[in-house]
Amino acid sequence: MNKKMRFPPELINAIAEGKTEMLSGLLKTGDGIIRQLDESEDRQWREALNLSIRLGNEDAMDVLLQGIKFDFRQIHEALLVAVDTNQPRVVKRLLDRLDQEKGNKMDVRSFSQAIFDHSIDNSQFAPGVTPLTLACQKDLYEIVTMLSQKGHIIPWPHKISCACLECRNGRQYDLLKFSLSRINTYRGIASRAYLSVTSDDAMLTAFSLSRELCKLSKKEPEFKPQYLSLEQLCQEFAVELLGMCRNQSEVTTILNSCGDESQDALDEQAFEEGIPNLSRLRLAVTYNQKQFVAHPICQQVLSSIWCGNLGGWRGSRTAWKLLVSMGIFLTMPFLCLIYWLAPKSKAGKILKIPVIKFLLHSASYLWFLIALLGESIIMELYRDKFASREQNILHNSFHMVWVVGFFWYECKEVWIEGMRSYLLDWWNCLDMMVLSMYLASFALRVLIMLKGYFLCHDDNSTKECAYFTQTGREDWHQEDPQMIAEVLFAVTSMLSFTRLAYILPAHESLGTLQISIGKMIDDMMRFMFILMIIGTAFLCGINNIYVPYVISPQLGRFNETFRFLFWTMFGVVNQEYVDMPDYVLAEFVGRILYGIFTLVIVIVLLNMLIAMITNSFQKIEDDADVEWKFARSKLYLSYFREGLTMPVPFNIIPSPKAVFYTLSQLPYRQQVITALVQRYIESARREFEEAKRKDIGNRITELNKAVFRMHSDMKLVQQLLIQGSGSSDAVTKDGSSILGKYIIGAKNNFKGFNGREDTSSSLKVTVHHDEEEAKVDSHTNLTQQNQVDQSGAEASEQFSCQSCQKKTEGNFIRPVV
Numbered sequence: 134m135n136k137k138m139r140f141p142p143e144l145i146n147a148i149a150e151g152k153t154e155m156l157s158g159l160l161k162t163g164d165g166i167i168r169q170l171d172e173s174e175d176r177q178w179r180e181a182l183n184l185s186i187r188l189g190n191e192d193a194m195d196v197l198l199q200g201i202k203f204d205f206r207q208i209h210e211a212l213l214v215a216v217d218t219n220q221p222r223v224v225k226r227l228l229d230r231l232d233q234e235k236g237n238k239m240d241v242r243s244f245s246q247a248i249f250d251h252s253i254d255n256s257q258f259a260p261g262v263t264p265l266t267l268a269c270q271k272d273l274y275e276i277v278t279m280l281s282q283k284g285h286i287i288p289w290p291h292k293i294s295c296a297c298l299e300c301r302n303g304r305q306y307d308l309l310k311f312s313l314s315r316i317n318t319y320r321g322i323a324s325r326a327y328l329s330v331t332s333d334d335a336m337l338t339a340f341s342l343s344r345e346l347c348k349l350s351k352k353e354p355e356f357k358p359q360y361l362s363l364e365q366l367c368q369e370f371a372v373e374l375l376g377m378c379r380n381q382s383e384v385t386t387i388l389n390s391c392g393d394e395s396q397d398a399l400d401e402q403a404f405e406e407g408i409p410n411l412s413r414l415r416l417a418v419t420y421n422q423k424q425f426v427a428h429p430i431c432q433q434v435l436s437s438i439w440c441g442n443l444g445g446w447r448g449s450r451t452a453w454k455l456l457v458s459m460g461i462f463l464t465m466p467f468l469c470l471i472y473w474l475a476p477k478s479k480a481g482k483i484l485k486i487p488v489i490k491f492l493l494h495s496a497s498y499l500w501f502l503i504a505l506l507g508e509s510i511i512m513e514l515y516r517d518k519f520a521s522r523e524q525n526i527l528h529n530s531f532h533m534v535w536v537v538g539f540f541w542y543e544c545k546e547v548w549i550e551g552m553r554s555y556l557l558d559w560w561n562c563l564d565m566m567v568l569s570m571y572l573a574s575f576a577l578r579v580l581i582m583l584k585g586y587f588l589c590h591d592d593n594s595t596k597e598c599a600y601f602t603q604t605g606r607e608d609w610h611q612e613d614p615q616m617i618a619e620v621l622f623a624v625t626s627m628l629s630f631t632r633l634a635y636i637l638p639a640h641e642s643l644g645t646l647q648i649s650i651g652k653m654i655d656d657m658m659r660f661m662f663i664l665m666i667i668g669t670a671f672l673c674g675i676n677n678i679y680v681p682y683v684i685s686p687q688l689g690r691f692n693e694t695f696r697f698l699f700w701t702m703f704g705v706v707n708q709e710y711v712d713m714p715d716y717v718l719a720e721f722v723g724r725i726l727y728g729i730f731t732l733v734i735v736i737v738l739l740n741m742l743i744a745m746i747t748n749s750f751q752k753i754e755d756d757a758d759v760e761w762k763f764a765r766s767k768l769y770l771s772y773f774r775e776g777l778t779m780p781v782p783f784n785i786i787p788s789p790k791a792v793f794y795t796l797s798q799l800p801y802r803q804q805v806i807t808a809l810v811q812r813y814i815e816s817a818r819r820e821f822e823e824a825k826r827k828d829i830g831n832r833i834t835e836l837n838k839a840v841f842r843m844h845s846d847m848k849l850v851q852q853l854l855i856q857g858s859g860s861s862d863a864v865t866k867d868g869s870s871i872l873g874k875y876i877i878g879a880k881n882n883f884k885g886f887n888g889r890e891d892t893s894s895s896l897k898v899t900v901h902h903d904e905e906e907a908k909v910d911s912h913t914n915l916t917q918q919n920q921v922d923q924s925g926a927e928a929s930e931q932f933s934c935q936s937c938q939k940k941t942e943g944n945f946i947r948p949v950v
C-alpha cells in the first residue's frame with residue numbers, strides 16, 4: 134500500500150470547477166488510506182493545494198488534506214497562500230493540520246530556515262518569508278494574533294558581521310537568499326501588526342527599532358532605501374500611536390515613563406514640583422524621532438510646561454514679551470537676590486518657570502558678552518601697559534567671574550545628566566573647549582605674575598626676574614606664556630559669541646536659519662576634504678615648476694605658492710606671478726597648470742559647494758516646521774531640569790536644596806499603552822476592511838466562494854426539479870431568483886472597480902478573469918441541463934431593477950439562501 138500517488142491531470146480542473154466528488158474520486162479518499170506523493174511531481178501537488186486555497190474552495194482543500202500526505206514544507210507554502218489571501222479560517226485549519234502532523238512539538242524555527250530548501254525556489258514568495266512575517270507585512274491583525282498564540286515568533290536577525298555557524302552556512306549556501314531573508318524578516322518585525330500584537334510597549338519598541346534600522350542602513354548600504362522606508366514606518370507608527378491618546382492623563386502617563394521602572398523612579402527625583410520628567414519624550418529626542426516630538430500633543434505638553442502658570446505669556450504680543458525680557462535683563466542681579474533669599478516665595482516660584490529661567494540665563498549670558506566687550510575697550514585704553522609686563526591682571530579678568538560660574542554650571546549638568554548624555558550634545562563639547570581655553574589663558578597670566586613675584590624675591594635669579602617683570606615685548610621668547618595667553622583669549626572670546634546660537638531656536642525663523650547654517654557647515658566639512666586634496670596636488674605641481682628658477686620672486690616656496698593659490702580662489706591675486714619670459718617651457722607649463730587650477734577650483738568646486746549648500750538649505754526649508762519644533766523642544770527640555778535655576782555668576786553662591794519629589798503611577802502606564810495599542814488595532818482593522826473592499830484580489834476570492842456556493846445551490850435546485858416535476862413552476866422561479874441574487878452580488882463586488890484601480894493590477898485581473906469566465910460557462914451548461922429557459926431573462930430583469938435599488942450599498946452582498 135506504499136505505492137506513490139501519481140498526479141492526476143484532471144485534478145486541477147476539478148479543483149478549479151469545485152467538483153468535490155470528482156476530486157474525492159480522483160484521490161480515492163474515503164478508503165482510509167493516506168497517500169504518499171511522488172517527489173518529482175511535488176510542484177504540481179503544491180499548486181493544486183494552493184489553487185484550492187486561492188480560490189477559497191475550502192471543501193476541495195479539505196479533500197486534498199484528508200487524502201494526501203502533504204509534508205511540512207508543502208503545508209508551509211499553503212499557509213503562505215492562505216495568509217496572502219487573508220483567510221483566517223483556512224490558516225487555522227492548516228495550523229491544526231501542522232499540529233497533528235508534528236504532535237505538539239512544532240518547530241517554529243524551521244519556518245525561518247527555509248533558505249536551505251530548494252523546493253521553494255519556484256514559489257511566488259520571497260526567501261525568508263514565513264506565514265507570520267507575511268501576515269505582519271500585510272498588517273493582518275487577526276492572523277498575526279492567531280499565529281503568535283500558536284507560538285510563532287519572528288527570530289531577531291543576527292548582526293551583519295555575525296560569524297556564528299548558522300550565518301556562515303547561510304552566506305555560503307546562497308548569499309542573495311540570505312540577504313533577502315534578512316530584509317524580509319525586518320519587514321515583518323517593523324510592521325505595525327507585529328509591533329502592536331507582540332510587544333509590551335509598542336511605542337518604545339518602535340523607537341528602538343527605528344534607531345536600529347537607521348544604523349543598519351549605514352552598515353548595509355545595499356538595502357539602504359528599504360531600511361530607511363522601514364524606519365519611516367516605525368516612526369509613523371509611534372506617531373499614530375500617540376495620536377490615539379484621548380485625554381490629558383493618558384498623555385502625561387505615556388510621556389513620563391519609558392518602561393524601565395527603576396530608571397523612572399530615579400528620574401522623578403531630579404524634578405521640580407509641577408514639572409514632569411517627560412522621560413519618553415526625552416528618549417524620543419535622543420533617538421531623533423522628529424515627527425513624534427513635533428506632534429501637536431508633545432508640543433502642547435512642552436509649551437504648557439514652558440509657560441507654567443503664566444498662562445497669558447503664550448498669547449501676549451511680541452512687544453510685551455520684548456519689554457518683559459528687557460526688564461529681566463536689567464534687573465537680573467536683583468531678581469537673583471530675591472530667589473536666593475526666598476526660593477519658595479511667590480516671586481521665587483515665578484523665577485522657576487522655565488520661560489523666565491530661560492530669560493534669566495540668556496540675560497546673564499548677554500551680560501557676560503558685554504563684560505567681554507568692555508574688557509576689550511579697557512585693553513585698548515591701556516594699550517601701552519598691555520604691551521608690556523606691567524599690565525594689571527584685574528583689568529581684564531572680570532569675565533573670569535562668569536567663567537567660574539559656567540564651570541560650576543557644567544559640573545552640575547554632568548552630575549545631573551550623566552557623562553554620556555552630556556557628551557552626546559555637541560554644544561556641551563564646545564562649552565568644555567571654550568571653558569578650558571579661558572581657564573588656560575587665565576592660568577598662564579597668573580603664572581607670569583607669580584613667577585615675577587617669586588623670582589624677584591630670590592637673589593640668585595635677577596636675570597629671570599628682569600625677564601618676567603621689565604623686558605619689553607620685542608625681547609620676549611616666541612613661546613612666551615603671556616603671548617600664548619593673549620592668543621588663547623582672543624580665540625575664546627570669539628567662540629563665546631557662537632554660544633548665543635543656543636538661544637536662537639526659541640524664535641521660529643531664526644531657529645530655522647540656525648539649523649540651516651548648521652547643515653551648511655556640515656557640508657563645508659566634506660567639501661573641505663576634496664578641496665584639500667585638489668589644492669595640495671596643484672600646490673605641489675606648481676611649486677615644483679618654479680623651485681629651480683630662483684629668479685621667480687613669488688613662487689617656488691611652499692608658503693608663497695600656497696598664499697598665491699589660496700587667494701586665486703577669491704580672484705584677488707596678480708596673475709603675472711606665473712610669468713617667466715626667459716624660460717618659455719617652464720612658463721608655458723606653469724600657465725597651463727595655473728589655468729586648470731583656476732577652472733577646477735573656481736568653476737567646478739565652488740559651484741559644487743554652492744549647489745550642496747542650496748540643496749541642504751532646501752531640505753531644511755521643506756521640513757522647516759518639524760525641524761524647528763524639534764530644535765525648540767530640545768531647548769525647552771534643557772530648561773525643565775531642576776537645580777540649575779540660578780543664572781551663571783550667582784550660581785556659585787551656595788543655596789539650600791529643594792526637596793525630592795516622588796510619585797508612583799507605575800501600573801497605570803501599562804494599562805494606558807495597552808489601551809492605545811488596542812485602539813490603534815481597532816482603527817487599523819476598520820481601515821483594512823475598507824481597503825479590502827477595494828482590493829481586487831480579495832474580491833476575486835470572495836467571488837469564487839460565491840460561485841461555489843451557487844454551484845451547490847443549483848445542484849439543490851436540479852434535485853428538486855427531478856424529484857417534483859409537478860411543482861416545476863415554483864422551483865423554476867426559486868432557481869432564477871437565486872441566480873439573480875448571485876449576479877447582483879457579483880455586480881456589487883466590482884462596482885466602481887474601473888474608476889479606482891490602476892493599470893498594474895488590471896493585469897492580475899485578466900488572469901483570474903479567464904478562470905472566472907470558464908466557471909460561468911460551466912455554470913451555464915448546468916442551467917441548460919436543467920432546462921430552465923426563462924431564468925436568464927428573468928434574472929436580468931431582476932438584476933436591472935434590484936441593482937438600481939441597491940446602488941447606494943457599496944458593499945458586497947453575500948447571497949444567502
Ligand SMILES: [Zn+2]
Pocket residue numbers: 291292295296297298299300301
Ligand atoms: Zn549569526
